[in-house]
Amino acid sequence: MSLKLHYIITPRKFFIYKADGRRVQFNEHKILSTCIRAGASKKTAKRILKKVKSEVYRDMTSNDIYKIVLRVISEEKDLHALHQRYQLKDAIMRMGPAGFAFENYIASILEYYDYQVIRIRSKIRGKCATHEIDLIGMKNNQEFLIECKYHSLRGVYTGLKESLYTHARFLDMHPKFAGEIIFCNTQVSNHAKKYAKCIGQKIFSWRYPAANSLEKIIEKHNLYPITILNLTENELRIFSDCNMMVAKDLLRYDEAKIAKMTGISKKRINNMQKLVKQIFHPT
Structure with a gap:
């Protein structure tokens, strides 16, 4: 009877709540793929997923599921390294509250995006105002304006406002910079993606772009x-x-x-x- 009740509570397809309040379908593949990217073998990742699924029920929050995953990993033998690597997003969230640490961190990894950082937190005079630029990067002998958008809470998107603001600064300092780039530690809104693509602005964020996102560069190069x-x-x-x-x-x-x-x-x-x-x- 308990098994039957458990099946009723956790059907094959059910919904959970994301940190931003959205109600979405539970996606077990995210747990599996994140475990594998963090260094688990497919066999180990499947074993972890099986244990997690036995405790997940409809309308749970994604944060509660995340805590279950971490606990299950901690209960596994010799998976301390995996336990730490699985916490990548939280580790970046802990760079606050001001965000200066995040800027310094992005400066440290920009070489893996083929940029050389030549200045950090610089004041640059534009046509109409003086701007404090987070980072100035060099690539192919050209300088690029780089803005770092840090959020300390899950579920907060980097949106169109940040993209518009960065582009306005870029235009005011034209032709000082050859291009504009935004790095952020959360996901970026679809409106911001569409606008950035239209004006030629590059964005690197959590899960975007798919092949060269922030977490993939981090995981690929340790x-x-x-x-x-x-x-x-x-x-x-x-x-x-x-x-x-x-x-x-x-x-x-x-x-x-x-x-x-x-x-x-x-x-x-x-x-x-x-x-x-x-x-x-x-x-």
């Missing part, structure tokens, strides 16, 4: 943010000031040198380095 190590706010500020925003950067130096650079104890740095090795070089 560019996980340093916040994946569960830093305190003070530690994040220190690493951001030192321009050490990618977790694997901690393996470039020994703990004594990093401790001297940051003022963080050697013991704490050593523990961080051990965790980085587990994440990127699991045994």
